[in-house]
Amino acid sequence: MHRVSADNASVPTTRLADIVSVPDSVALPGNVVLRGNAEPAKPGFAKPGYAAASCGRIGSQQENALRPIPIPLEIYTHEDIKMLRCFTLVALLFGSLALASTAHAHCQVPCGIYGDQMRFEMMLEDEHTISKAQTELNTLKPTDAQSINQLTRWVTTKEDHASRIQETIASYFMAQRIKTSDPSYLKKLAAAHAVMVNAMKAKQSADPATAKALEKSILDFYRAYEGKEPVFEHSH
Known part of the structure; x- marks a missing residue:
């Protein structure tokens, strides 16, 4: 995307006859799409930072001169438009993933x-x-590429599940279920x-004792x- 702008200190004068109003989007030669309230009649020609003034009547040459409008002129090529569409799709994808991860613990509507x-x-x-x-x-x-790959995956899995536990405690229990008015508030909070x-320590270590401490x-x-x-059906 190319943005053309100019300093308002230098104001060109152009006859209204040289300016025409066009739709919000028009294709010009050279694979270019011009966007704006008004564009020059000559293909590919643009007065920096200005569009045609909407006078509503024909007056003197001075009144019909091109006047500054504080709206920057933007020129998009078709490649720019394709790129913007790609960025939009990526943003929507990451937004969906963020919502999904937030909903893992609880919605908190409430x-x-x-x-x-x-x-x-x-x-x-x-x-x-x-x-x-x-x-x-x-x-x-870690004797070969496959074993290194599997080691990496186990480390990632360990980290992810420890983070899930922390998220459940923080977003579900501490944010919504443990109340300050509860007589057992401090006891529950400490637990x-x-x-x-212990979830943090399990992240930091490969010692199975940290998992046992987390379970406890x-x-x-x-x-x-x-x-x-x-009373849970849980053993390992």
Whole structure:
């Protein structure tokens, strides 16, 4: 996209007869599309920073002279338009992905639809995946390209699932479910914080002991949050 502009200090004078109004978009020779309120009649010719004044009547030559309009003249080639369309599609794609990742923990409308038990089960499943990743990281050896590729994928998986746990704690429990008016507020808050910290430590280490500590903190948080012993079909 090429933007043509000029300093208002230098104002050219042109007869109105040399200027015509055209539609908002017109194709000109040379694979060029001109956009603006008005454009010169001669193909490919543009007065920098100016468009034809809409006088509404024919007056003196001085009145009919080209007058400055504070709207920059923009010239788009067909390649520019294709590029703008590509950028728009990419922006929409990333916007959709951002909305999808935000909705992972909870919508926060608030919709009033909550599934505390399901969130604990999801966190334990994430922790199980982290434990599996750490076991594989301690087994695989970077001897060839394939093993290096698999090691990288396990590290990425471990990071992603630890981040999911942190997102569930932050966006679901701390933002919506743990209330300051709750008599057990500090107890629940401390237990939730412990889960966040242990998820961080699991990211930083390939030691399976960090996953075990994360599992324990999730179960301790369940005890503080629900006030009862957890009953889950979860083992590894």
